[in-house]
Amino acid sequence: MGLTIYLGSKLxxxxxxxxxxDDQLYYKIVTLVSVFIAIFMVIRQVINLTNKE
Structure with a gap:
């Protein structure tokens, strides 16, 4: 999760x-999108783990 957010901020x-x-618009947008992607990936992994049990 942290790596996804870090790479998004670097991008x-x-x-x-x-x-x-100069407004860091791309930094803000791409970082926010990477946070949503990271949260989505964690939620999907939790759902997959609970469905296997």
Whole structure:
């Protein structure tokens, strides 16, 4: 979960630098999307674990 969020924030930083965005818009959006992806992955793993039992 942490790795997904970390990589998302690094991608957002890179996009902000590449497209010369001073507001850190890409950083905020990509980090938020990566948080949602990480939460979704954890929830899906918990559901799979509970269904196997």
């Amino acid at each position: 957002g930083e890179w996009l902000d630098i590449k497209f010369n965005n």
